[in-house]
Amino acid sequence: DLEPEDYAWTTRKILEIADMCCKGRVVSVLEGGYGRTADDDDRNLDRSVFADCAVRHLHAMIDPYNCE
Numbered sequence: 416d417l418e419p420e421d422y423a424w425t426t427r428k429i430l431e432i433a434d435m436c437c438k439g440r441v442v443s444v445l446e447g448g449y450g451r452t453a454d455d456d457d458r459n460l461d462r463s464v465f466a467d468c469a470v471r472h473l474h475a476m477i478d479p480y481n482c483e
Contacts, residue, residue: 419464419471426475443476445469 417425426443433441 417468419467422468423471423475426472427479430475430479441476443472445472 429441430439433439
């Protein structure tokens with residue numbers, strides 16, 4: 416149940432640690448299949464929130480200090 420802001424924050428924190436530990440190098444892999452069910456049927460996932468989260472993650476990877 417992460418929100419887009421959570422992805423941006425988490426990405427920023429990962430980049431901060433990477434700056435300290437490994438010269439800022441990060442490999443990012445987002446797997447698919449996430450979503451929220453609109454009803455009790457798990458086959459009907461609303462993936463729009465995950466798409467927003469992925470975009471926020473990418474924005475944070477590009478510019479971690481201006482991703483809000």
